[in-house]
Every structure is written in C-alpha cells, then in structure tokens.
Amino acid sequence: MADPENLPLDRVLERLKDPTPGNVWVESPQGPTARHLILTQLQTWLGAGIAPRHILVLLPQLDRREHYRRSLAAMLDDPALSAGVGIQTYYGLASRAVRLLWPDVAAAAGFGNPLDPPVFLTYETAQYLMSQIVQPKVSEGYFEGLTMRPQRILSQLLDNLNKAAVNGYPLEEVGQRLRAAWTGEAESLRYFDQAQTCIEVFRTHCLQHNLVDISLAIDLFHRFLRPGDACEAHLSQFTYLAVEGVEESVPVAQDFLAHHMSRTSASLLVHRRHGGFRVFLGVDPLGAIDLRDRCSRSIGVDSPLRSVDTLAEHIIADLNDLVQPTGGERPHAETASTTVCPIAARHRGEMIDRVATQVVELVRSGDAEPGQIAIVAPYADGVLRFVLQQALREHDIPFAVVRRFESLREEPLVRGALALAALAHEGWTMRPHPWDVAEGLAAVMDLDSVRAAILGRAAYDRGNGCLRSPTELADSDLRERLGNEKRTIYEGVWQWIQRMRESESMPLDHFLRRLFGEILSRPDFDPAHGTLFARFIASAEAFRKTAPALNLEGRQIGERYAEMVAEGVVAAAYEAPMSQAVSDAVLVVAPVTTYLLDERQARYQFWLDIGSIHWWAPPHQPLTNPHVLARRWPIGQAWTDRLDFQQRNDVLGRLVRGLCARASERIYLCWSELETAGAEQDSPLLQAVTDLVLDRSVIQGIDSRQEGPDQGGFDTLGLDAVPDTGPTDPHD
Numbered sequence: 130m131a132d133p134e135n136l137p138l139d140r141v142l143e144r145l146k147d148p149t150p151g152n153v154w155v156e157s158p159q160g161p162t163a164r165h166l167i168l169t170q171l172q173t174w175l176g177a178g179i180a181p182r183h184i185l186v187l188l189p190q191l192d193r194r195e196h197y198r199r200s201l202a203a204m205l206d207d208p209a210l211s212a213g214v215g216i217q218t219y220y221g222l223a224s225r226a227v228r229l230l231w232p233d234v235a236a237a238a239g240f241g242n243p244l245d246p247p248v249f250l251t252y253e254t255a256q257y258l259m260s261q262i263v264q265p266k267v268s269e270g271y272f273e274g275l276t277m278r279p280q281r282i283l284s285q286l287l288d289n290l291n292k293a294a295v296n297g298y299p300l301e302e303v304g305q306r307l308r309a310a311w312t313g314e315a316e317s318l319r320y321f322d323q324a325q326t327c328i329e330v331f332r333t334h335c336l337q338h339n340l341v342d343i344s345l346a347i348d349l350f351h352r353f354l355r356p357g358d359a360c361e362a363h364l365s366q367f368t369y370l371a372v373e374g375v376e377e378s379v380p381v382a383q384d385f386l387a388h389h390m391s392r393t394s395a396s397l398l399v400h401r402r403h404g405g406f407r408v409f410l411g412v413d414p415l416g417a418i419d420l421r422d423r424c425s426r427s428i429g430v431d432s433p434l435r436s437v438d439t440l441a442e443h444i445i446a447d448l449n450d451l452v453q454p455t456g457g458e459r460p461h462a463e464t465a466s467t468t469v470c471p472i473a474a475r476h477r478g479e480m481i482d483r484v485a486t487q488v489v490e491l492v493r494s495g496d497a498e499p500g501q502i503a504i505v506a507p508y509a510d511g512v513l514r515f516v517l518q519q520a521l522r523e524h525d526i527p528f529a530v531v532r533r534f535e536s537l538r539e540e541p542l543v544r545g546a547l548a549l550a551a552l553a554h555e556g557w558t559m560r561p562h563p564w565d566v567a568e569g570l571a572a573v574m575d576l577d578s579v580r581a582a583i584l585g586r587a588a589y590d591r592g593n594g595c596l597r598s599p600t601e602l603a604d605s606d607l608r609e610r611l612g613n614e615k616r617t618i619y620e621g622v623w624q625w626i627q628r629m630r631e632s633e634s635m636p637l638d639h640f641l642r643r644l645f646g647e648i649l650s651r652p653d654f655d656p657a658h659g660t661l662f663a664r665f666i667a668s669a670e671a672f673r674k675t676a677p678a679l680n681l682e683g684r685q686i687g688e689r690y691a692e693m694v695a696e697g698v699v700a701a702a703y704e705a706p707m708s709q710a711v712s713d714a715v716l717v718v719a720p721v722t723t724y725l726l727d728e729r730q731a732r733y734q735f736w737l738d739i740g741s742i743h744w745w746a747p748p749h750q751p752l753t754n755p756h757v758l759a760r761r762w763p764i765g766q767a768w769t770d771r772l773d774f775q776q777r778n779d780v781l782g783r784l785v786r787g788l789c790a791r792a793s794e795r796i797y798l799c800w801s802e803l804e805t806a807g808a809e810q811d812s813p814l815l816q817a818v819t820d821l822v823l824d825r826s827v828i829q830g831i832d833s834r835q836e837g838p839d840q841g842g843f844d845t846l847g848l849d850a851v852p853d854t855g856p857t858d859p860h861d
Contacts, residue, residue, distance in 0.1 A: 133421075133429035138162065141430050145170045145397070148177040152396040154424035158432035159790035161728040163399045164197070166430075167371050170397045171214065172204050174369050181213030185367035187386075189377035190726060191218050215367065219382040220343060223350035224249065226360055227341065233360075234353045241337040248678040250335075250342040251671050252287075257693055258340070258679060259283045262330050271323045275751055280697045285752040290328050290344035292758035295379035295411040297351055300332055301325075303758065310757040310768040317751070324752045340678055351381045355388070364389065370396040376404035376414045377726075380760045383416045390423050398424065402432070403786040406722045409747065409755045416761065440465040440796060440821075441789035445782045447817035452775055462821065468792075471822035472799040477738070477810075480801040481513055484735055485520035487797065488715060491733060492526050499527050500713040503731035505788065507743035509719035511539075512805055517717055527714040531723060538694050542658055543665050545569030547691045550640055552596055553629035557688045560594050573648045574618045580610055584619070595630070596623050622648065637687030638669040725787040732794040739818065740800035740810030745781050781814060798822060 133156050136144075141155060145166060157163045167186065174184060188194060194216045202208035217225070227234065227247070235243035250258065260283055263271070272282060293300045304325030308318055335345055354360040370389060372378075375398045378386070390396045398420060405414025421427055439461035446459060472487060474480040484504065491497040506513060509532055521528045537543045545568035548561035552569075561569075567585030571578060587607050588597050599620045602608070608616060625648060629640065645662055669690055676686040716731070718724040721744070738744070747755075756776055757768055789796070798818055804810050 133427035135429040135431040138165075138430050141166070141428050142169050144426075144428060146173050148173055148395075150395045151426060152390050152393070152424040153398070154421045154427045155397065155399050156427075156429040157399050157401050158430060159401050159403065159725075159728075159787055160730055162430055163373050163401055164193075164200070164728060166399050167373050167397065168197070168200055168204060170371055171201055174395070175205060175210050175214075179369055181210050182215070183366060184214045184369045184371070185222075186214060186216045187222070187370075187372045187378075187382075188216065188218055189374040191221060219378065219385065220347065222385075223354075224341075224343075224346045226354050226363060227346050227349050229363065230354055230357075230359050233357060234349050235339075238349055238353055239336050240339055242339050245339055247339050247341045248675060249346070250340055250675060252343070253668060254672060254675040254679065255287055255342040256280070256283050257672070257689075258334065258342075259286055259327070259331055260693075261679070262334065263327055266323070266327060271327070272320060272752075275320065277749070277751075278697065281749070282752065285750055286324055286327050286331070287342070287344070288750075288753050288755075289324060289758070290331065290342070291347075292411055292753070292755065294344035294347040294351070295381055296758065296760040297381045297384065298760065300328060300348075302764075303328065306757055306762070306764055307754060309765045310754065310762070312767050312769060320752060338678055347381060351384065355385060365392065368392075368394045372396075372398045374404065375400050375417045375420060377407055377412050378417055379411045380413050380416055383413065383420060386420055387423060390420075396424070403783060403790070406725045406783055406787060408780060411755060411759070413759065413761065435793075436464050436468045437789045437792050437794075437796065440468050441782075441786045443821070444785050444814070444817045447820075448778045448782055448813055451813055451816070452771075452778060459820075466821045468795055469818070469821055470795055470797050472735075472797050473801065473822075475802045477801040477803065477805050478512065478516070480799055481516045481737075482520075484737065484797070484799055485517055488517075488735070489520060489524050489526065492715075493524065497733055498713065499715045501732040502735070503716040503718065503724065503729070503733070503791070504735040504737060505721050505724050506717075506719045506737035507721060507741055508738075509717060510805070513737070514717070521715060528717060529714040530717045532719050536697055537665055537668065538697050540661060540665075541568040542572050542661060543694070545572045546641060546644060546662070546665070547694060549573070549626065549644065550637060550687065550691065552594065553626045553640065554634060554684065554687065555594075555630045556634060556684045557594070557691075559688055559692060560591055563589050563591065566596075570619075570622070573622050573644075574615055575651070575653070576615065580615070583607065583610060588619070588623075596626060599623060634684055636669075636673050637690055638666050638673055640687070641666045641669060721784050721788065724791070725784065728791075730791050730793060732792070733797065734788060734792040734795075735797040735799055736788070737799045738801075738804075738810070739798055740802075740812050740815040741804065742812045744784070744814045745777050745812050747777065747780075778813065785814075 133154065142165070145153070145155075146169065155166055157166060171184065171186070175181065186197065188197070197216050198211050198214075201214065202211040205211060228249075231247055232243075235247075240247075260279065263279070263282060263286070266272075275282070289303045290300065293303050304321045307321040307324075311318060311321070332345070334340070335342060341349070350360075355364075367389070370386075370393045372386065375383075375386070386398070390398075400417060400421070405412055405417070408414075443459055443461045443465040446461075449455075472480060472483050474483060488502055488504070491502060492499055504517070509530065514530055518528065518530070544565045548565035549569040551557050551559050551561045552566070563585050564582070566589045567578075567581040570576060570584055570588070571581035574581070574584075576584065584607070587602055590597055599616065602619075611619070629643075635643075641662070645659075645666070649662070650659075669687075672690045673686050676682065681689055712729075716724070716729070754768065756762060756772075798821075800815055801810055
C-alpha cells in the first residue's frame with residue numbers, strides 16, 4: 130500500500146466519525162494523539178449502536194486502561210457503556226483465554242495434571258522458581274566466569290523464555306540461535322548451552338506442576354488455543370477492533386491482529402511514527418508496518434517540523450556519522466542550537482545540583498509550572514533521587530519519581546518492615562542486620578537516622594533475634610537522647626512485637642497489614658510511603674498464594690520471601706507506572722523508555738547524564754540477545770561489530786526522536802566529566818550534541834575517541850561493553 134495521505138488532525142477525526150465498515154490504518158505523531166484517535170473511533174462505534182461487548186481495544190500497557198475508561202465515559206451520553214468495552218493488552222487477552230479454555234489446552238500442551246486448574250506465576254514467583262533450578266546448577270559449575278548478580282542471571286534466562294514465546298518459535302531454538310550468531314571466543318558458547326538447559330528444565334517443571342508463567346501463557350495462546358475452534362468462538366464476539374501503538378507490538382500479537390482483522394466488521398490500527406522503543410522486550414516495529422497492507426484505508430496525521438524536532442534530526446545525523454562519516458552539511462544545526470541549553474560540571478553531584486537549581490528557578494520565576502517539567506535519565510540512583518528530592522521539597526515544589534522497575538530492597542521502609550517481621554516471628558531463623566532494625570525503628574517511631582541507629586545498637590539482641598525490653602535499656606545517655614515521648618513509643622512497639630511473637634504465627638502479608646494499620650498509619654505518615662507499602666503487601670500476598678505450587682509451606686513462605694527480597698530476586702520488578710504520577714508535579718523518570726511509553730508532554734526537558742554510556746549501550750547480557758532472538762533474524766547470520774554498533778545507534782535515535790516529540794520549548798542537555806565512581810564520562814550521545822553547545826576541545830578526550838565500529842572497543846554480541854553494575858540492570 131502507498132504511504133498514507135497526511136491530513137490535519139481535525140480532518141482525520143472527521144473521517145473516523147464515518148461508521149463505514151473496513152480496516153483503517155492511521156499514522157500518528159508521538160504523544161496523546163493516538164489516544165484521541167482511538168477514543169473518537171470508540172465514540173463513533175458506540176454512538177452507532179454497536180454493543181460494548183463486541184469492541185476490543187488493545188493497549189501496549191495496562192496502566193492506561195482506567196484512563197481510557199474515564200475519558201470514554203466523559204464522551205458518551207451513557208457513561209455506563211464504557212465499562213463494557215474490552216480494554217486489554219495482548220498478554221491479558223492471552224492469559225484470560227488460557228484461564229477460560231484451560232480444559233482445551235492442558236492435555237494437548239503436555240501438562241502433568243490436566244484436570245487440575247493452573248497456577249499463574251508472577252514475574253517474582255517465576256524468578257523464585259528459576260532460582261531453585263539455577264542454584265544447584267551453579268554449584269555444578271554453570272555460568273562459571275560470569276561476573277553477574279544472581280538476579281541478573283535469572284532475568285536473562287526468563288527473557289530467553291519470553292523471546293521464544295513472543296516470536297512464536299519453539300523453545301528449543303533459543304540456544305541454537307544464540308550459538309549460530311556468536312562470533313566471540315569459542316569457550317563462551319558453553320554459556321548458551323547451559324542457559325538452554327536451565328530454561329528447558331524450568332519449562333518441564335512448569336508443565337509437570339501446572340505452573341504458567343508469562344512466556345508459557347503466550348505460547349499456549351499462540352500455538353494451541355488461537356488456531357482452535359473454541360478460541361475462535363470465544364474471540365468472535367469482538368467484531369470491532371482498535372489498537373493503540375501497534376508499533377509496540379510483538380510478532381505473535383501481530384499474527385493475531387492479521388488473523389482477527391479479517392474477521393471483524395471494522396478495525397482501527399494507530400501506528401505512532403518513530404516508535405518501537407521496547408525492542409529489547411521483543412517488539413517488532415517493522416512487522417507492525419506490514420499490517421498496513423491489510424487495511425482498506427490509510428491516513429496520516431500531519432505533524433509539521435518544529436524547532437525541537439530539528440534537534441532530533443541533527444543528533445541522528447551525527448550518530449550516523451559515527452558509523453559512516455559523510456562530512457555532510459548539518460542544515461538543522463542553527464535551529465537545533467536554539468532549542469538546547471547545556472548544564473555541565475566536572476563532578477556528577479555538581480551537575481545534579483545545577484539541574485535542581487535550574488528547575489527551582491523555572492518554577493519560582495513563573496516561567497513554568499511543575500507539571501511542565503520532565504527530568505529523564507538512563508537510571509535514577511540514590512544520589513540523583515536524594516539531591517533532587519531535597520531541593521524540590523525545600524521549595525515546596527511537587528515532584529514524582531517514576532522508575533519502570535523498582536526493587537523493594539532499596540526502600541528503607543521495606544527493609545525495616547522485614548526486620549520487624551523477623552523479630553516478631555519467633556520461629557524464623559533469619560537474623561536481620563542491625564541497620565535494618567534501626568530503619569524499622571525509625572519508621573515506627575518517627576526517629577531520625579542518628580537516634581534510630583543508636584537505639585538499634587542498644588535494643589537489638591542479634592543472638593536471640595529479639596528486641597530488649599525497655600527495662601533493659603537503662604543507659605542514661607540513651608534515655609536522654611530519646612526523650613520521654615520516644616521512650617514511651619518504644620515501650621509500645623516492644624509490647625506489640627512481643628504480642629506478635631507469643632501469638633499464633635500468621636502469614637507475612639497479614640502481619641504487614643497489621644503493622645501498617647496498628648503502628649505505621651499515623652496522621653503525618655507520608656502518602657507516598659503508604660503507596661509503597663501497599664505494593665509491598667501485594668507482593669508478599671502474591672508470593673504466599675503461589676507458594677504451595679513452589680513446595681513452600683508454613684513459616685517457610687514468609688521467611689523465604691524476606692530472604693529473596695534481600696537478595697534482590699523477588700520483588701525486583703514492582704512497577705511505578707506513569708499513570709500514578711500527578712500531572713502537576715515535576716517528573717523524574719528513569720529509564721528513558723518509561724517516559725516514552727506515556728503520552729505526557731513537557732515544555733522543558735532535562736536529559737541527565739548524556740555522557741553516560743547507558744544511553745547507548747544495552748544492558749550486560751551474556752546469556753541472551755534480543756536482536757538475534759527476533760523472528761526476522763536469519764538463523765546462522767553472525768552478529769558483527771558493525772551490526773551491533775548500528776543497532777545501538779538506531780535504538781538511541783528512536784529514543785531521541787521520542788523525547789523531542791514530547792518537548793515543546795527547550796531541552797537541557799546535562800552531563801559531567803566524571804561519573805559518581807570517578808570514571809570519565811563520554812558517549813555517542815554526548816559526541817553528537819557537542820557541536821551544539823560548546824567546542825569539542827572543552828571536553829577532555831572527546832576528539833581522541835571518535836572510533837568507528839571496526840576500530841575496537843565494541844563487543845561481538847552487544848554483551849560485554851558494559852560492566853555488571855547496578856544502573857545497567859533493566860530492573861533498576
């Protein structure tokens with residue numbers, strides 16, 4: 130099909146109000162336009178009398194569903210109709226079909242107990258199960274020589290399972306594909322064989338015990354259910370289909386769309402230009418384009434080139450020069466330079482301070498409302514979060530820190546609560562660290578960290594795993610430091626923990642509910658901490674409900690959960706969705722893709738740490754490769770340095786375009802010569818913008834490091850360029 134005709138947004142909306150049957154493809158700019166198009170189409174269908182139960186809306190992520198329902202209800206004469214529209218993700222559609230049609234799939238797929246219901250694993254419980262499989266293998270010498278945290282090994286093994294599922298090929302092909310593309314040292318090939326063994330053992334265990342993780346749910350739906358008559362009858366109710374962000378879909382989802390579009394009365398597929406940010410999760414933007422040929426009409430929403438957009442074009446041209454220097458003109462350089470403002474410092478802490486100062490100045494001067502400012506970074510470590518939070522709180526500027534994946538073990542409140550849980554369960558064998566006990570006392574007594582540390586050292590009897598009674602704390606200096614009020618509070622906390630120790634053992638999530646309701650919930654308790662604690666309780670509850678299928682029972686469940694949180698295995702992936710961030714707050718978002726998967730616009734953006742290689746380099750992944758495991762990758766084609774370099778540039782180019790599409794006025798480019806650990810900062814992104822903000826010679830070493838893809842420094846599978854440090858973890 131020819132390229133779509135570009136029209137102004139109002140004319141495209143008018144065309145969508147025409148209820149003529151057929152499949153329509155609309156190309157949209159980044160941002161809220163896609164949602165506007167979908168809502169207009171839904172309003173048209175419902176206004177024409179289409180029953181809500183016949184409409185299916187597929188979204189790239191579930192946290193936008195309630196926003197859709199609220200917006201649609203506000204547009205309808207009968208708001209109740211919005212509740213009947215099926216709004217799901219592809220995974221939600223697949224898992225629901227597996228639950229509903231379990232008898233049709235259980236025996237055919239080889240489950241050991243097809244008459245028993247399935248147990249669906251969360252990401253956390255899947256990590257736990259994988260850890261039980263990997264730990265004995267590691268003692269046998271598996272993965273010897275890889276310097277990675279255990280959680281990183283587990284996440285990459287699960288990622289291999291997911292890649293086979295979303296690309297629709299047998300699990301047994303994963304190791305074969307990785308081996309065939311490898312061009313590095315031959316002795317590293319054993320890692321792929323070991324990874325293959327682990328994922329096959331994992332899958333066999335799931336089949337034997339009726340466990341269904343995300344990869345198996347997708348595989349069951351794609352290979353067993355969707356081709357069958359029962360599933361066809363179930364899906365036939367959806368005669369109207371709307372898809373937002375088809376460019377963020379995986380290959381098996383595109384297979385479903387191609388099949389189902391031929392059976393609908395009408396479909397709307399909205400494709401956002403320059404999208405496909407989640408290639409590391411298996412999305413296939415090129416495959417999405419192929420769906421356009423199945424549409425009878427193709428329209429584009431006109432999006433004139435803005436000054437900020439010229440910045441993206443300039444950066445991408447410079448990135449392409451790193452692969453193949455052209456020495457060509459930069460027609461957008463002058464315009465692009467007017468949209469950027471540099472913030473540079475020698476040390477990273479200074480750079481963060483200057484960013485905070487600039488944000489405060491923008492708000493205090495009236496140049497911007499807090500909700501018009503977005504701060505994006507490749508990772509948000511404790512230094513970044515602490516400095517920004519302190520500065521913004523000091524000036525009463527609302528803010529929201531959003532990380533796609535949050536590790537509960539990083540939160541002092543969680544560590545402290547687990548320490549108190551260990552002290553309150555006499556049967557537990559684990560002994561919390563004294564500092565974790567201090568954090569727990571700080572939370573329940575509203576103590577500053579210094580007094581909490583002093584009290585923790587005095588009150589915690591680590592040998593017996595308990596707190597000392599108030600009468601045992603006779604130290605006069607301690608009594609003076611605490612004061613009468615805090616000593617009274619400590620006595621109440623000690624009595625409460627003693628009652629918990631003497632009472633019948635309760636599940637950990639029940640204990641946490643009581644801890645929050647009876648001790649923590651006071652009038653001055655931070656609402657953000659309340660939200661965090663709710664996620665914490667939900668995580669513990671989900672683990673408990675799955676525990677019997679993981680051969681855990683009794684006190685083992687709570688204690689094992691606490692240990693896994695401490696190890697960073699369980700609860701390493703609790704989302705803090707953008708939808709929870711209030712619209713009138715300064716956004717602090719990491720990683721960059723988290724910001725791009727939302728439609729929020731900003732007048733001012735701050736790109737932090739642009740000298741960090743983490744903008745450009747993929748996570749350290751010696752056990753997987755998302756490009757080689759993609760369906761369209763030819764088995765046997767080698768993954769070369771040049772391909773690796775080009776892929777990194779392409780991904781960074783998409784990120785840059787997406788960010789610029791969400792900024793309307795100015796972008797602050799922020800970097801430091803040295804990172805937090807003291808190493809020099811440099812990256813292709815910094816090289817690409819240097820000519821816009823200062824002379825290249827100002828940044829030491831930037832001219833001497835203009836290496837092409839064949840001049841050394843780049844690994845052969847996109848795996849070894851980044852050391853195994855915290856910020857590279859996609860779950861950090």
